[in-house]
Amino acid sequence: MGFFSRTQQLVLRREKDGGLVFNPKNTVTIEVDKQAFRLLELIDGTRRLRDIYNQIKNETKATMTQQEFLEVITKLLNYEFIVKNSRIGGKNVVQPINPWFKGTWLSAPEKVHLMVTSKCNLSCKGCFAKNRTGKDLMINQIKKLIDQLAKMRVFQLAIGGGEPFLCKDIVEIAQYARENKILPNITTNGTLLNKTLATKLKPIIGRLQFSLIAPNIEKNDEYRSKGAWDGFIRGCQIARSQKLNFGVNVLITRNTLSMLPQITKLILKQGTTDINILRPKPPGDQNNWFNENHLNEADLLILKSSLIKIQQKYPMVNLTIDCSLTHIMNYLPIKFCQEHGIFGCTAGKRFLTILANGNVYPCSFLDKDFLFLGNIQKQPFREIWKKATKVSSGLKSDWNNRNQKQKLIECCPAITLVTASEELI
Numbered sequence: 001m002g003f004f005s006r007t008q009q010l011v012l013r014r015e016k017d018g019g020l021v022f023n024p025k026n027t028v029t030i031e032v033d034k035q036a037f038r039l040l041e042l043i044d045g046t047r048r049l050r051d052i053y054n055q056i057k058n059e060t061k062a063t064m065t066q067q068e069f070l071e072v073i074t075k076l077l078n079y080e081f082i083v084k085n086s087r088i089g090g091k092n093v094v095q096p097i098n099p100w101f102k103g104t105w106l107s108a109p110e111k112v113h114l115m116v117t118s119k120c121n122l123s124c125k126g127c128f129a130k131n132r133t134g135k136d137l138m139i140n141q142i143k144k145l146i147d148q149l150a151k152m153r154v155f156q157l158a159i160g161g162g163e164p165f166l167c168k169d170i171v172e173i174a175q176y177a178r179e180n181k182i183l184p185n186i187t188t189n190g191t192l193l194n195k196t197l198a199t200k201l202k203p204i205i206g207r208l209q210f211s212l213i214a215p216n217i218e219k220n221d222e223y224r225s226k227g228a229w230d231g232f233i234r235g236c237q238i239a240r241s242q243k244l245n246f247g248v249n250v251l252i253t254r255n256t257l258s259m260l261p262q263i264t265k266l267i268l269k270q271g272t273t274d275i276n277i278l279r280p281k282p283p284g285d286q287n288n289w290f291n292e293n294h295l296n297e298a299d300l301l302i303l304k305s306s307l308i309k310i311q312q313k314y315p316m317v318n319l320t321i322d323c324s325l326t327h328i329m330n331y332l333p334i335k336f337c338q339e340h341g342i343f344g345c346t347a348g349k350r351f352l353t354i355l356a357n358g359n360v361y362p363c364s365f366l367d368k369d370f371l372f373l374g375n376i377q378k379q380p381f382r383e384i385w386k387k388a389t390k391v392s393s394g395l396k397s398d399w400n401n402r403n404q405k406q407k408l409i410e411c412c413p414a415i416t417l418v419t420a421s422e423e424l425i
């Protein structure tokens with residue numbers, strides 16, 4: 001059958017009933033069972049498949065037949081987790097093997113959102129980060145945090161703000177994360193990007209994500225902020241010319257729902273096929289903005305069919321939707337979703353948000369006092385994570401019950417809190 005090997009950049013983390021596999025190439029994290037996880041640990045191009053099969057059977061006492069084993073191999077090949085005819089072996093060794101995790105939930109978040117500053121040079125309508133104040137964390141505090149995240153084997157650091165390029169240490173922070181095997185990604189309004197910065201960031205970050213709301217300067221700057229359009233266009237131009245991996249976050253509101261086809265064309269013209277659709281969430285202090293822009297059930301149905309049409313028209317587009325929209329995919333079987341990293345709301349369950357002052361919450365939109373999890377200057381991150389898993393396990397956003405409980409069809413607790421005035425826990 002030839003030799004197989006893990007793809008080189010794959011990151012593995014053991015958990016309770018198996019493990020998590022993170023593919024930095026497409027930034028997707030997938031859960032696999034103990035047998036598949038063990039297979040990924042062992043498959044390094046130096047062992048024969050039959051030997052791996054026997055070893056896994058002995059170790060895990062699994063009743064896996066050879067046929068089932070080959071089916072797992074085929075699945076892993078399809079995910080591009082393993083490649084054929086590769087014998088990279090020694091170069092591709094996984095870190096020393098830990099015991100299987102014994103806790104009740106994941107040993108660590110997959111991703112941490114870090115606001116490196118609360119300052120911004122724009123003033124977008126409805127921005128959840130607009131009125132945040134307080135002193136930003138210092139570089140040494142952020143490095144200490146990254147050390148802890150690395151020990152827990154967190155896969156990704158989503159850097160945002162405010163405007164992250166207003167943080168003078170941004171390159172050093174991203175570099176430090178990368179050196180510690182955490183993939184840094186940055187979301188920006190694009191206004192402050194220049195060629196020098198892009199060249200520095202290119203070998204370090206996974207991708208830059210630019211923000212957009214409408215397909216022309218008038219509407220974009222009316223709905224976002226003056227200067228946002230120029231930042232977007234220039235940012236994309238620079239990223240493209242420097243061959244930096246980039247994509248676009250599109251905030252779709254009631255006012256821009258019909259503009260999605262033009263928005264898609266505009267983005268493709270900028271030279272990327274990576275489009276991530278965001279849904280308006282309550283910014284906390286700007287209720288009027290939310291009421292005017294919120295997508296209701298009817299809007300969501302329009303959005304769903306519009307997204308399907310776009311995907312059919314442009315099959316090469318890598319179209320993703322944010323966590324608060326995943327329930328529009330409720331026609332997909334749970335197993336399929338799990339296998340594709342679609343988990344619904346994962347606030348405090350798979351990621352955490354750290355504000356610029358070090359305060360931690362399950363999600364940027366759940367920065368409520370009763371969901372405060374600690375401050376990274378005062379508590380070890382591991383403790384904060386333990387608290388998060390307890391607090392967040394009760395959040396009403398149960399993706400698995402999405403078809404049974406009509407009330408939870410909203411899926412995003414931050415939205416439900418406002419639209420249905422529901423208790424969160």
Ligand SMILES: C[S@@+](CC[C@H](N)C(=O)[O-])C[C@H]1O[C@@H](n2cnc3c(N)ncnc32)[C@H](O)[C@@H]1O
Nearest residue numbers: 126127128161162163187188189211249280281
């Ligand atoms: C807060 S900004 C920070 C990074 C950077 N300043 C930027 O604009 O890209 C991150 C993303 O959050 C989105 N955003 C801001 N307020 C939002 C809200 N109330 N609901 C949904 N998305 C929002 C923005 O459109 C942007 O894409």
Ligand code: SF4
Nearest residue numbers: 120122124127162189
């Ligand atoms: S640029 Fe980003 S952080 Fe600044 S106001 Fe706009 S959305 Fe908020």
Ligand code: SF4
Nearest residue numbers: 323324345347363412
């Ligand atoms: S509350 Fe959950 S679904 Fe809503 S934005 Fe936060 S993580 Fe996403």
